[in-house]
Amino acid sequence: DTGVSQDPRHKITKRGQNVTFRCDPISEHNRLYWYRQTLGQGPEFLTYFQNEAQLEKSRLLSDRFSAERPKGSFSTLEIQRTEQGDSAMYLCASSPGGELFFGEGSRLTVL
């Protein structure tokens, strides 16, 4: 399968713990996007990379959220000191420039 891969698919954690999600994009795509989706809402843009450069991060929800793409390949999204309001689906998408290709998402539940 050469699509966008996200890991883990499901994560249950306790409030206050840190969590990290990984995204492996389609190999030839240089752009990578993170979105958050809550129940009944559309995907909400968080941040975006072109190769290893993070070009937009002002939409990250708070300073507890950070993302990296160290070698321009896979990316990680970390949430520190999780809160119950962080419970959501975290979506990764990659793009060659014309459209987004989404992974199946990582569902976070914060207890």
Place this chain on the structure above:
Amino acid sequence: AQSVTQLGSHVSVSEGALVLLRCNYSSSVPPYLFWYVQYPNQGLQLLLKYTTGTTLVKGINGFEAEFKKSETSFHLTKPSAHMSDAAEYFCAVGDLQAGTALIFGKGTTLSVSS
């Protein structure tokens, strides 16, 4: 800034009936417009997109959408609904070539009854 409004969070049709999902956009620059579909427990999949040129865009699974600049609309239609069309549909606006992210609407859930 760009934004999208999807009218109707839930649309119900009978199998074989016309499907019409509404999307209005706001954009200060010529918009690139997209419709994505999301089936349960799956990622979003592109149905169709409008960039420039022909305003009536055909997509997968028999769906099409028409860009109407005067109405700032990009409604999604399908002449005859099938049970397998039941899903959540998202309209989005953005210019990925220029480096902006896609901005999505809140989505419309389509139910199809037999």
